[in-house]
Amino acid sequence: MARVELDGVGKRYPNGFEAVQAFSIDIQPGEFIVLVGPSGCGKSTTLRMVAGLESITTGELRIDGRRVNEAAPKARDVAMVFQSYALYPHMTAFENMAFGLKLQKVPKADIEQRVRKVAEQLAISDLLDRKPKAMSGGQRQRIAIGRAIVRAPKVFLFDEPLSNLDAKLRLQMRVELSKLHRSLGATSLYVTHDQVEAMTLADRIVLLKGGVVQQIGAPLELYDRPDNTFVATFIGSPAMNLLTGERTAAGVTGAGFQVAFQGAGQVGQPVVLGVRPEHLRPVEAGAAVFSGTVEVVEPMGSESFVYCRHGEQLLVVRTKDAPPSPGALMHLAPEPGRLHLFDGATQGRLG
């Protein structure tokens, strides 16, 4: 277990592209940090800088208080699980897992014992004599994870380890990773673009966009108090409804709606109003804030997503009740106290 500090870490590639800018986070020993963001936002780059596979252009990286910017990967004592698994094709699963220990000159008997123990933990004991070629994707992924665990490194790095698995296997592996983390308690940095993985695995989520950190916080913190409209729409599915309008004394007024709102913002200020789909409730016509016709209904089983046309805007409503049929008129009002208000200019959170 180790503390990992990124202090204004930035990466500029030789072609001049700024992939990551001023990334700062203090990761506590045993913490599970998930990096999320759209494709190309610099998640892998950040991970590879921590791994030592990519040089750090600016800032400082410290592991257990020691600066490791210039340290070679093997001096950092971190292990990485690659999206492609990257198992050595000419070695058996056992040899794959033992490779790192062998290089560290760990006695043979110890290697044997450690590999067997981890294999048992991951339920891959009967695969140890097989080569990667003779394994399924899920089995290879387990071996790759086992190879990282067996070295008992200070820090675990995962780069989209589950993205090559089918949906069912991914869910299963996600649960197992979660259990594994609880039993190992190792500091982990996990990259994904799957927000469900992020929400379920993370102690804290880091949301990146274009190489810039948007928000760092516990999953529900990002969900309940997004720092800006990007975070608001990225976390949560279906995404938060955003409506542009203007701050008035009583609340917010926009195209075809008026809603009461207390607190932040100055009268006359352009704002963006955010409402999560589950915080929009069908109401009587008299109490309606938004009214519109239902365009699409997506039944999910336990709940339904209803897409309702309000002027220019398509509002998403999440409801557990029997959904209206398309074409029906729907009257909606947000739950009081569940509104998000963002600055219309900066897109930053007002309240």
Add this chain to the structure above:
Amino acid sequence: MSAHEHTDPRPPVRWATHALLIVFTVGTLFPVLWVIKMALRPSQDFATGLNPLPTEFSLQNFADIVGDPLFGRQLLNSTVVSGVTTLVGVFLACTAAYAFSRFRFPGRRAGLAAFLVTQMFPGTMMMIPLYQLMDWLGLLDRMLGLVLVYSTTAIPFCVFMLKGYFDTIPKDLEESALMDGASQFTIFWRIILPLSRPAIAVTALFSFMTAWNEYILAATFMSDERAYTLPVRLQAFVGDYTTEWGHFAAGALIVSAPVMALFFALQKHLVGGLTSGGVKG
């Protein structure tokens, strides 16, 4: 014409393909069979007639060649020269190709281009300058001289061949090994080389054949009969006035035997697909 044939024009195409392949196979095999026929005939005349199948079965020609007092010595020359050329060629080609494939350094492109350029000149063009060079270095009639010349001939091709193969090995594997604590040399030795067995086998075969079959340079540099390699010895059966065709044919078969043996020995390594399964996507 049946409806089936009408809608499916493939069988005629297939027959044509087979016919063409048969013609080429016969064309390739015919001279080989002829050589075998000549080798098995006790006489030394040139075999004529269309029938390529042996009609007599005598091992006299083989016995004559193997019985030659210098044969053992010349076989040893050929073996040592070819073996050392293969070792030197493969070792240097592997290391050079890895550097060209994985590292970016000044002169990389120029180096690759230079290798290509050397391949554009026919070997005979280099004969006279090479002879002078060998003379200055005192390497005429020495096996070391041939090894040097053959290695430099084989290496450019081998480097290209191996570089192409190394390029296909995913970078993830090396990074994974780096994370496991491997040094650059360990990665090369324990990851890259084992994975490149098919390409190395081809390279080795090529280097060996380059050295084993080469005649012109060997004949130029080696004037002492005791320094001959087998192809040079073989050529001596072809005289200005008479040619011992039987001995020549038997010798040719003896010389080609090791190459064939090597080919079969390496065959299982020549099969690709060794890297499959390591990385996904």
